[in-house]
Amino acid sequence: MEALAMSGRVGPTGEDVKDPDGIKKHQNHQQNSGDVLQQIMTVAAENLEDTQARKHALSCHRMKGALFDVLCEIKEKTAFSIESIKEEEEEEEEEDVPDSPNPHIIRLDNMLLAEGVVGPERGGASAPVVVMAAGALLEDGTLEQAQYRGKLAHIRQIYHAELEKYEQACKEFTNHVINLLKEQSRTRPVSPKEIERRVAIIHRKFSPIQIQLKQSTCEAIMMLRSQFLDARRQRRNFDKDTVDVLNEYFYAHLANPYPDDDDKEELARKCCMSVAQVTNWFVNKRVRYKKNVAKHLEEAKLYASVSSIGSEGSSPATPNSGGPDGEL
DNA sequence: GTCAATGATTACTG
DNA sequence: CAGTAATCATTGAC
Structure with missing residues (x-):
């Protein structure tokens, strides 16, 4: 409120405020500020043109600066407490905000x-x-x-x-x-x-x-x-060329269809596949051959004729058994 | 859509 | 740890 007390020495209505009577001066101030506040209150109810005119009049008013300061001060005091309560509520409601990362x-x-x-x-x-x-x-x-x-x-x-x-x-x-x-x-x-x-x-x-x-x-x-x-x-089925290479090896080593690491790598390189895929293929091939030998006989003949090495036996053996009569 | 074939995975074994 | 058996998930022919 000091701002109001320190405001200009000329009243809003232009009358002389050098009046030595302090009471009268104070009453004038009160009345003047009351008028301006009243004007502000009625602004909202008016149409745009009137409002613009009123705004202009207000901004040109001699008391404007002082009143503005006063309003700022009042707002700081009242709004601050309201805002702080609101903020506390909001913080409680919104815990999922980046300020408090969950x-x-x-x-x-x-x-x-x-x-x-x-x-x-x-x-x-x-x-x-x-x-x-x-x-x-x-x-x-x-x-x-x-x-x-x-x-x-x-x-x-x-x-x-x-x-x-x-x-x-x-x-x-x-x-x-x-x-x-x-x-x-x-x-x-x-x-x-x-x-x-x-x-x-x-x-x-x-x-x-x-x-x-x-x-x-x-x-x-x-x-x-x-x-x-x-x-x-x-999963993609391997293309025919790939399967040919694998089958050729399988039937060429039918007695012991367990490629060692070197052979697996060689086959993997030839077939553009991983060693694990070669291993999988042989695992599946052995078990499926064993389950249906009869069905695979034709296939065996075909690859046996293709392979220059030739079959070492008609039945796959267990790993490293070496014998042509071994079992899977 | 059905189903056999097939590549990959998992649990287990020696 | 490589291998087996069982199984899953997808492909591809019909």
Whole structure:
């Protein structure tokens, strides 16, 4: 209220306030400020043109500066307590905000980081097509791995594009609100602290969108993983040339169809498959041959004639038994 | 849609 | 740890 006491020496109505009578001066002040407050109260009920005219009149008023200060002070005192209560309530309601990160969000962040969706890009992740093309020729990297990386890079791209959109929208809305508040600050007291509080509220309201984006991205990664890492869903029959090479070896070593590590590697190289796949193929072949020898006889004859080495026996033996009459 | 064939996985064994 | 047996999940011919 000091602001009012220290305000100009000329009254709003223009009369002389140098009156030595302090009571009269005080009454004048009261009446003047009452008038201005009354004008403010009636502004809301008026149409736009009247309001603009009234606003202009108010902003030109000699008492405006002093009254504005007074209103700021009152608002600081009253609104501050209300806001602080509100904030406490909001904090209680919204525990899922980034200000108080919960384990779920931490898990999402960790997964995004582990998969390289956030954080530093991993060698060419931004160029999935190149990765996919080159990936087929990489060390142990199969075409599937290259496709996995390519799709992961695509998810990364989408995530960052959406994140950018989100940040842009949040920023635009925040700026819009700040501008509105600044605009309003010409006719009503708006403290920087209030602007700060409003911005914080906007960010809190926007954060669930960001969490949803993270959640969706993680779900996409999980789906991709299950799609690519479960080989059974990826199963492809080996092509005929591959099966020919394997069958040739199998029937050529029918007495002991247990390729050693060197042979497995050689076959894997020849057939463009992994050693594990060669091992699987022989496991399946042995058991299925044994289950139906009769059915495989024709096949045995065919590959026996193809193979220059020739069959060592008509029945597969147990590993390293060496004998042609061994059992599987 | 059905079903045999087939590649991969799991539990268990020696 | 390599192998077997049983089983799963998918492919591909019909």
